[in-house]
Amino acid sequence: MSNIIDGKGLANTIKEEIAVEVAKIRDAGGKIPHLAAVLVGEDAASQVYVRNKVRSCEQVGFESTMIRKDISTTEEELLEIVAELNNDDEIDGFIVQLPLPKHINEEKITLAIDPRKDVDGFHPANFGRMAQGLPAYLPATPFGIMQMLDRYDIDVEGKECVVLGRSNIVGTPISILLSRKARPGNATVSLCHSRTKDLKSHTLRADIIIAALGIPEFLTADMVKEGVVIIDVGINRVDDENAKRGYRLTGDVKYDEVAAKASYITPVPGGVGPMTVTSLLMNTLKSCRGEVYGK
């Protein structure tokens, strides 16, 4: 029987630790970390994500600023907001929630964010620093996964890790982090994707599998070996007449049957998801302390 990696519980523990740090800063009369979040448009999922981020700031004692703009906001207007936040000494870090409306070029906005305030870790400057093992703001989801492996004391060194999916926000950065000369790290990593041949031959020899494809219940029991560690990043909506909302959330892993073979597994929901907000808070605290780019 597998051990369940409780992302929700771990995220709460880390939040409590951050709250203690914030209290110390407050007692010493230092600057309180301040995160700003920019939300453009009415995307329902984005509203929930941003609300969660702002609520988490309140929980740990951070200052937070929420900037809401309607869907008609132009790219120029958004670039102006980014420039203002870049220059505002009060703001330690900020995020522009993706996806943006189609008339706004996401890449242009990401590049306009000062890497010193890029607490989402999406700017190529932070991505490059991460790849070279320099201090950097790590992207939220991979950072959360590394925290999970670390806190659950899961041995990564020398292990065969298979990452499914090569997105810029999950698959590619987690493959870099797992192979870095660090702790956790030093794994032998295979990055698999839609053009990978005989995917099962890779997953069958994996000690650790990170599933980030966005295909509901893709990874099945016949694809994994006994004792595997499973990190399920997928968040997929699947129609379900019996569910109140008409759908349920499922990961990229067929949970019950894979759990029966796994030594550790993350549930969906309550696994990787809650850890991403925690990463954002940790990056903001680092920024406030000047731990990545100096004061």
Ligand code: NAD
């Ligand atoms: P994406 O949707 O941008 O890309 C999917 C990747 O999967 C691609 O690299 C593609 O090559 C690969 N892929 C597709 N079909 C494949 C196949 N049959 N075999 C092997 N590889 C295949 O990826 P993403 O943005 O990283 O999202 C992946 C999933 O993770 C989604 O369900 C998303 O909702 C979820 N997600 C969760 C969190 C979180 O906080 N838990 C954060 C980000 C994304």
